[in-house]
Amino acid sequence: xxxxxxxxxxxxxxxxxxxxxxxxxKMRAVVNDKGEVVARPMMYLALTYDxxxxxxxxxxxxxxxxxxxxxxxxxxLFDV
Numbered sequence: 737x738x739x740x741x742x743x744x745x746x747x748x749x750x751x752x753x754x755x756x757x758x759x760x761x762k763m764r765a766v767v768n769d770k771g772e773v774v775a776r777p778m779m780y781l782a783l784t785y786d787x788x789x790x791x792x793x794x795x796x797x798x799x800x801x802x803x804x805x806x807x808x809x810x811x812x813l814f815d816v
Contacts, residue, residue: 757784763777
């Protein structure tokens with residue numbers, strides 16, 4: 737499963753400092769390593785956060801961590 741941040745971002749409301757939006761998994765056309773167009777399950781993730789409280793680097797690191805754990809759930813079990 738390939739994850740990207742795209743689409744409508746979730747909106748935070750006080751007192752929230754961040755919110756994670758997870759869209760439905762759908763089959764989408766992607767180009768694989770061989771240059772072939774294939775159907776793959778994809779889910780869009782979006783993270784909205786208050787930059788006054790959370791630095792962009794930490795926000796992106798968190799989003800990538802969530803994506804990796806969803807792609808490979810064994811990471812949750814073994815805390816990798």
